[in-house]
Amino acid sequence: xxxxxxxxxxxxxxxxxxxxxxxxxxxxxxxxxxxxxxxxxxxxxxxxxxxxxxxxxxxxxxxxxxxxxxxxxxxxxxxxxxxxxxxxxxxxxxxxxxxxxxxxxxxxxxxxxxxxxxxxxxxxxxxxxxxxxxxxxxxxxxxxxxxxxxxxxxxxxxxxxxxxxxxxxxxxxxxxxxxxxxxxxxxxxxxxxxxxxxxxxxxxxxxxxxxxxxxxxxxxxxxxxxxxxxxxxxxxxxxxxxxxxxxxxxxxxxxxxxxxxxxxxxxxxxxxxxxxxxxxxxxxxxxxxxxxxxxxxxxxxxxxxxxxxxxxxxxxxxxxxxxxxxxxxxxxxxxxxxxxxxxxxxxxxxxxxxxxxxxxxxxxxxxxxxxxxxxxxxxxxxxxxxxxxxxxxxxxxx
Amino acid sequence: xxxxxxxxxxxxxxxxxxxxxxxxxxxxxxxxxxxxxxxxxxxxxxxxxxxxxxxxxxxxxxxxxxxxxxxxxxxxxxxxxxxxxxxxxxxxxxxxxxxxxxxxxxxxxxxxxxxxxxxxxxxxxxxxxxxxxxxxxxxxxxxxxxxxxxxxxxxxxxxxxxxxxxxxxxxxxxxxxxxxxxxxxxxxxxxxxxxxxxxxxxxxxxxxxxxxxxxxxxxxxxxxxxxxxxxxxxxxxxxxxxxxxxxxxxxxxxxxxxxxxxxxxxxxxxxxxxxxxxxxxxxxxxxxxxxxxxxxxxxxxxxxxxxxxxxxxxxxxxxxxxxxxx
Numbered sequence: 001x002x003x004x005x006x007x008x009x010x011x012x013x014x015x016x017x018x019x020x021x022x023x024x025x026x027x028x029x030x031x032x033x034x035x036x037x038x039x040x041x042x043x044x045x046x047x048x049x050x051x052x053x054x055x056x057x058x059x060x061x062x063x064x065x066x067x068x069x070x071x072x073x074x075x076x077x078x079x080x081x082x083x084x085x086x087x088x089x090x091x092x093x094x095x096x097x098x099x100x101x102x103x104x105x106x107x108x109x110x111x112x113x114x115x116x117x118x119x120x121x122x123x124x125x126x127x128x129x130x131x132x133x134x135x136x137x138x139x140x141x142x143x144x145x146x147x148x149x150x151x152x153x154x155x156x157x158x159x160x161x162x163x164x165x166x167x168x169x170x171x172x173x174x175x176x177x178x179x180x181x182x183x184x185x186x187x188x189x190x191x192x193x194x195x196x197x198x199x200x201x202x203x204x205x206x207x208x209x210x211x212x213x214x215x216x217x218x219x220x221x222x223x224x225x226x227x228x229x230x231x232x233x234x235x236x237x238x239x240x241x242x243x244x245x246x247x248x249x250x251x252x253x254x255x256x257x258x259x260x261x262x263x264x265x266x267x268x269x270x271x272x273x274x275x276x277x278x279x280x281x282x283x284x285x286x287x288x289x290x291x292x293x294x295x296x297x298x299x300x301x302x303x304x305x306x307x308x309x310x311x312x313x314x315x316x317x318x319x320x321x322x323x324x325x326x327x328x329x330x331x332x333x334x335x336x337x338x339x340x341x342x343x344x345x346x347x348x349x350x351x352x353x354x355x356x357x358x359x360x361x362x363x364x365x366x367x368x369x370x371x372x373x374x375x376x377x378x379x380x381x382x383x384x385x386x387x388x389x390x391x392x393x394x395x396x397x398x
Numbered sequence: 399x400x401x402x403x404x405x406x407x408x409x410x411x412x413x414x415x416x417x418x419x420x421x422x423x424x425x426x427x428x429x430x431x432x433x434x435x436x437x438x439x440x441x442x443x444x445x446x447x448x449x450x451x452x453x454x455x456x457x458x459x460x461x462x463x464x465x466x467x468x469x470x471x472x473x474x475x476x477x478x479x480x481x482x483x484x485x486x487x488x489x490x491x492x493x494x495x496x497x498x499x500x501x502x503x504x505x506x507x508x509x510x511x512x513x514x515x516x517x518x519x520x521x522x523x524x525x526x527x528x529x530x531x532x533x534x535x536x537x538x539x540x541x542x543x544x545x546x547x548x549x550x551x552x553x554x555x556x557x558x559x560x561x562x563x564x565x566x567x568x569x570x571x572x573x574x575x576x577x578x579x580x581x582x583x584x585x586x587x588x589x590x591x592x593x594x595x596x597x598x599x600x601x602x603x604x605x606x607x608x609x610x611x612x613x614x615x616x617x618x619x620x621x622x623x624x625x626x627x628x629x630x631x632x633x634x635x636x637x638x639x640x641x642x643x644x645x646x647x648x649x650x651x652x653x654x655x656x657x658x659x660x661x662x663x664x665x666x667x668x669x670x671x672x673x674x675x676x677x678x679x680x681x682x683x684x685x686x687x688x689x690x691x692x693x694x695x696x697x698x699x700x701x702x703x704x705x706x707x708x709x710x711x712x713x714x715x716x717x718x719x720x721x722x723x724x
Contacts, residue, residue: 078550078645083443083684090568091441104549108643111553127549134553172540173547201540
């Protein structure tokens with residue numbers, strides 16, 4: 001009897017003690033990405049580190065917001081991703097899922113997030129469908145998408161004189177989408193596509209396709225593929241001396257970790273578009289140095305996107321004073337941000353985050369002063385130009 | 399009830415007895431009771447996944463364990479059916495049971511077509527022919543418009559059973575899946591213990607002798623191949639309704655490998671082995687997901703240990719120790 005009373009008063013004490021803190025919110029974030037496959041370097045554990053850094057830099061503990069971070073490997077498969085996402089929402093009380101590279105997995109998670117009424121902060125996936133054909137009120141797509149890549153690389157390279165394009169296209173939906181988007185941009189900018197070849201996916205031998213590209217008389221060889229395919233194609237193009245012979249390679253989806261793996265020697269002269277590069281200004285350098293200390297590599301734009309989206313989310317939680325998904329997402333969309341990594345930007349009604357994109361060229365080995373000193377910035381593409389316009393049916397702000 | 403277990407009496411008893419031995423009855427009842435309680439103990443979607451794979455493994459076991467035919471392309475039927483069911487539910491607006499039926503039917507036809515060619519060869523050639531066809535199905539799924547390439551068919555609606563009972567709730571869906579998979583496994587049990595099943599075992603043990611006895615061996619083989627594909631399709635179609643998704647994973651050759659692993663680990667040629675094997679593999683994949691690449695390594699180690707230490711599989715060993723067929 002006494003024990004019951006004691007417990008009761010204890011419970012009462014904690015209940016009344018609660019509001020003494022400014023706020024008493026606990027949040028669980030799930031970082032769902034590739035931890036073992038081709039995208040493990042560009043997302044993987046680095047994204048978890050980035051999320052943790054966001055929680056620490058935000059000072060969540062001091063503000064009375066308790067944040068727990070869990071992570072899992074979706075192996076780039078939509079079925080595994082949807083399985084984990086469901087379990088996280090239904091059974092484990094996760095409030096928001098972060099990152100999720102691989103478009104198919106991201107679309108699956110977006111759907112489940114909407115059903116569960118939680119928040120999806122995507123950084124890793126490329127598909128424009130997340131804020132297009134399959135848009136959801138709970139999706140926020142932070143870092144980049146195929147349209148932005150096409151607008152960046154396709155437009156800037158064509159304007160810079162690369163008028164005639166030849167595409168090496170990975171023969172599946174993603175490759176075709178990338179080729180289609182880039183073709184539209186190239187022709188709109190006054191360029192032309194002189195040819196294309198579908199490459200079976202995944203491919204290791206690009207020699208015959210590269211020879212076709214070489215013989216096509218194109219100025220630019222566009223690589224409409226990703227991951228290991230892109231790396232292989234660039235390696236073999238380097239062996240063929242394609243860039244030395246005057247043709248330009250344009251990777252339509254590539255990350256700084258890929259370039260780092262290839263080395264400046266092999267990748268030199270390559271054009272590519274990214275949303276973030278560690279060596280842009282003092283705040284990106286400062287953050288990237290701290291990141292490198294923990295993770296042993298410079299951050300990719302995907303990992304930077306996880307950091308910034310987590311930060312923006314936490315600020316919204318603080319402002320709203322609860323973890324209610326609807327209110328938090330509305331707050332995120334209503335608040336413009338000036339982010340240390342992505343600069344000024346805002347979240348559009350459909351969840352597309354609008355910020356500047358950058359066209360880079362890979363440095364010549366002679367100009368590179370360190371292992372990670374890889375890019376020269378060629379152009380800035382403003383967010384309004386980079387991303388697709390919003391579809392009316394996807395505007396979820398009331 | 400002739401429950402004696404001497405070797406000569408056994409076959410006779412199976413032919414005589416249409417019903418189930420008491421031991422199997424008890425196991426099935428315990429299993430059913432366990433499965434009814436399961437969604438209240440573990441996450442229902444996980445339990446549904448286990449059941450779908452259990453049916454898939456049991457279907458595969460019909461072909462390998464009782465027909466003696468090693469197919470290395472069962473993902474084609476599993477995945478093919480899941481695509482058809484997903485498409486039927488999403489685009490054609492079929493109710494769940496009709497979508498599952500459509501998927502199963504597609505798998506049956508696919509099995510009939512591929513089987514009629516594959517059974518003309520034996521052993522490794524048979525396995526390679528099935529693998530080659532499965533790769534064709536994979537390629538088709540990758541390229542065809544309606545399958546959505548690597549995105550798969552996503553956000554398949556769960557719909558209303560018979561157009562009346564909504565299945566959006568996980569528990570409701572669970573009992574729909576339980577009915578399908580348990581029914582499927584009982585049907586497979588019935589097939590194995592029918593005169594047809596006896597002929598299959600005869601062919602497995604000694605094909606020339608079965609031919610000399612006047613059996614049209616190829617007809618039996620085609621029949622069992624088609625049946626196995628049909629039930630694999632039933633499992634795949636059901637899975638697509640559970641996850642609201644049909645994806646390339648389901649038609650990928652590694653799925654064909656996984657079902658071989660489940661069957662061998664649990665016990666090839668036993669009734670309950672594939673169910674146990676499927677449960678173990680799916681549970682591992684689920685709870686070890688955070689270890690990433692380690693899952694496949696751990697799976698490999700378990701497989702090697704399984705083959706070295708208990709070649710008959712888990713249930714196979716238990717069955718030998720109990721001196722009872724399981």
